[in-house]
């Protein structure tokens with residue numbers, strides 16, 4: 001029944017987007033026809049804060065890993081999620097407001113960012129960070145899959161969206177502190193089915209936001225244990241590093 005109402009809500013939002021002018025989620029001004037990201041005016045898009053570098057993001061994981069190196073080979077993120085930038089409102093719309101097009105548009109931007117970067121020249125597969133099946137039923141879609149589709153549109157690599165699965169519902173994870181989270185989210189959180197599909201592959205792992213890096217790290221660990229060659233992380237936004 002819950003799923004039915006979610007679908008109804010999604011249809012309503014798609015209808016409203018169709019009949020009324022699109023307004024920017026950040027500044028509320030009317031978006032023009034040539035907006036780069038759906039529900040974000042180009043002025044706000046060009047004023048987004050730049051995300052920390054791959055090295056800075058990897059170092060922030062390393063500092064929480066008690067001496068173990070990160071399982072990720074690199075991390076690319078587009079924008080920094082500063083509280084006053086209101087970017088969080090756009091990410092919220094992507095996750096909860098059935099606005100998959102925001103994910104697709106940002107995916108294209110991410111694809112262009114890595115297209116000519118030699119770090120990513122050997123990518124074989126794009127894998128979105130999976131949601132638990134129960135959460136898919138709540139939300140009806142996985143926002144990371146739409147980001148992956150946008151990236152695919154630019155780099156033309158295969159999306160593998162079924163072989164990595166989330167086996168633990170992590171609703172209570174936010175109650176734990178960062179080091180406990182990293183520990184808690186080891187390989188008990190994800191599993192790989194049809195291992196042959198990832199064997200000896202270089203993987204681009206897609207998520208919406210880099211917060212502590214614990215989710216990307218847990219996915220990368222599982223993928224490497226099950227036969228992947230290397231895993232690169234990519235996200236739309238990253239939380240400011242502390």
Ligand SMILES: [Zn+2]
Nearest residue numbers: 024027041044
């Ligand atoms: Zn705006």
